[in-house]
Amino acid sequence: MAVRNPTNHIMYPRHHIQSPLLRRRERKVNGRPIYENTSTSVLGVPAGEHLGKLDDNGEINVTYHIVREDNKIHLITDLSTEHVTSVPCVPIRIVLLVDRSGSMIHYFGQKRRYTKITQVKRFAMQLIQSLDIGDEAGIVTFGTDADIFYPLTGVTDDSKAKMLSKLETLDGGRMCRKTNLSAGLKTAFKVFKDAIKT
CATH class of the missing domain: 3.40.50.410 (von Willebrand factor, type A domain)
Structure with missing residues (x-):
């Protein structure tokens, strides 16, 4: 199963979609260092170039990275939101x-x-x-x-x-x-x- 990039229609394997960014003290995978401000794929290959960060109204943060593995390039995406503890009641x-x-x-x-x-x-x-x-x-x-x-x-x-x-x-x-x-x-x-x- 794959995920289609809506911009350039390159196909990326779904199993490489990213888990949350590693904390500083955990920046090693299989004994190999992970570069600052980057993350790693589920397969444990080191992350490549960090492309940037996209904010959506301050509610959803989308961070995307490129990971090189042999002759393949994978797009890895991190999604994060603030933890909401209460929602104000809207009058009806x-x-x-x-x-x-x-x-x-x-x-x-x-x-x-x-x-x-x-x-x-x-x-x-x-x-x-x-x-x-x-x-x-x-x-x-x-x-x-x-x-x-x-x-x-x-x-x-x-x-x-x-x-x-x-x-x-x-x-x-x-x-x-x-x-x-x-x-x-x-x-x-x-x-x-x-x-x-x-």
Whole structure:
């Protein structure tokens, strides 16, 4: 198996891909010295000329070397990254799109205890409760037309309580006769678009 170099299309054996650079005190292979700032192939042949180092946004370091073995030239590559111990949480922006057409009042499941719209309400409430302070959430409903049931709002303890209170009414009232999904999607996209403008 081989690795193709995308620049000059020379084929290099995969089994010569490099392990991490040797530390200073380990710069000998089979009793033969390894030159400074170079590395060795898996087969233990001394490294040749050190070509350079390429940094990718400071996150991935790529070091490449040339190793000569008899009449062959091998390309050896070292990859290294910083050890990441934690990743900051990125706030999310979410809009729930809820169907309020007539089919949503049908009971379902083996025990048929809940309607579809009631189950959607329960799911939506669980989702809102799981959001972190600083996230943004809104709710769009659709049936014959589309409505902004709850505007896109930054999540705080107060706004979360208000949104959960509003969700309690989601399965109340009359359902619509039609299922205008297109209107619902357009309205949801508009909510996102307006949020980006501000």
